[in-house]
Amino acid sequence: MRLHDFPDSGNGYKVRLLLAQLGHAYEYVPVDILAGESRTPEFLARNPNGKIPVLELDDGSCLWESNAILFHLAEGTPFLPGPGLDRVRVLQWMGFEQYSHEPHIATSRFWRKHVELTPWHRERLAEKKTAGEAALAVMDAHLAAHPFFVADRYGVADIALYAYTHVAPEGGFSLAPHPALRAWLARVEAQPGFVPMAGPC
Amino acid sequence: MRLHDFPDSGNGYKVRLLLAQLGHAYEYVPVDILAGESRTPEFLARNPNGKIPVLELDDGSCLWESNAILFHLAEGTPFLPGPGLDRVRVLQWMGFEQYSHEPHIATSRFWRKHVELTPWHRERLAEKKTAGEAALAVMDAHLAAHPFFVADRYGVADIALYAYTHVAPEGGFSLAPHPALRAWLARVEAQPGFVPMAGPC
Structure with missing residues (x-):
């Protein structure tokens, strides 16, 4: 591959x-x-x-x-539940990630890291701040009652949401108001075979 | 339900x-x-x-x-392929729909139908026009070579993309430049049991 x-x-x-x-x-x-x-x-x-x-x-x-x-x-590994509602819940949280989280948190981070900010960017960053903070609050509330996003075990819903959440501060988002979310980040980072975001190159 | x-x-x-x-x-x-x-x-x-x-x-x-x-x-119906790559392609096109299509085309339509437009909206409508037109072009190119989005048969990837594409003109998007897309809309509308968007209420 x-x-x-x-x-x-x-x-x-x-x-x-x-x-x-x-x-x-x-x-x-x-x-x-x-x-x-x-x-x-x-x-x-x-x-x-x-x-x-x-x-x-x-x-x-x-x-x-x-x-x-x-x-x-x-598919066929412990990182994805077999057919049934738990598997659908994985897709539900992945949909949340791509629609309600990534466009706000990831785009804010990308602009702040890789783009020269203009007034156009700053106006949109303020809008994305509100929307991204709402997404983090939804995650924190869920994680206050569950160790992982689906079926109480680590899997691809956690991977999908961890990717941009753990670097949300680079997008201007504070994780301080979200203790359950921060505890979940630590649980993800303690998984066997965990590797940090800095890639192979 | x-x-x-x-x-x-x-x-x-x-x-x-x-x-x-x-x-x-x-x-x-x-x-x-x-x-x-x-x-x-x-x-x-x-x-x-x-x-x-x-x-x-x-x-x-x-x-x-x-x-x-x-x-x-x-799941378990002819509207979703069984386990394998075709099923993953359904998720691929659903991801495209939620990230690269819906935020531009559906939001433009919603504002134009349900919101009093301000200069703030008009500036963002212009941005969404460019992004939404790019999404329609990606769809049209795919449909020039395939009758439906996945596995040459109608299914939930088509349903996911049909929903806001057929009303894209209400968002200010022309379908005239996209003949393959328009032919696909007609194929979707010819499916057994098709119902139009005007809901049950």
Whole structure:
């Protein structure tokens, strides 16, 4: 397998973390999204939506969308419940992550780390702050009653949400008001095979 | 089952369309999101993220996130491929829908139909126009080579993407440049048990 990825991407880190915990070997292909490398004809042939990560399978076909890749890799492993409601709850929290969390928290972090901020950015950062804080509060309330997001055990819903939550402070979000969330971050980091976000390159 | 839903929501329509095609009876509970009914303590007990649709199961537990609900209802039916790569491709396109399509096309439509537009809205509508047009182009290119989104047969990936695409003109998007997409809309509308978006109430 080959993982086409931007090293500082949390969406890519989701896949890297699961691959490490599964013990899968893979080739890492860095894609400099800041230099337009995810918009080339070669890249668009792998993902017509022009986004990393892309997992290129051994038969040459490509999978994109980080949470779909997680679902694929975790199938049949302890990181994804078998068919039934728990599995659907994994998809529910992954949907929450991509719609209500990532566009606010990850985008804020990306701009603050990689972009020269203009008044245009600052106005939108303020809006994303409100929406991202609401997402963190939803997570904290859930985690006050549950050790992990689904079925009381660590799995790909946790991986999907950990990726950008643990670096939320880089996006201007404080985790201080969320003690249950902070305890969950520590539980994730104590899992066997855990690797930090700093990628293989 | 009870479906808590806003009648003009495309996310809710996804679930209504599949329920109709599966022939499932259900109770429809309209939620006036414009009047704050998705932010009451009662509603937040069903979905802490405060969004419709919510599917309340017979045991009283609640599922949220429209695409997770589709996955749940379609399991074991012809609307969702069995385990394997085709099933993962369904999740891939659902991820595309929630991240790269819905926030631009559905939000534009919602504002133009339900909100008094201010300069703040108009500036963001222009940004969403560019992003939404890119999503429609990705769909059109895929549909130029495939009759449906996954495995050459109609299923929940089509339902997820049909919901807001067929009303994209209400959001200010023209479908004229996308002939393959328009032909797919007609194929979806010709499916057995198809029901239009105007809901049961």
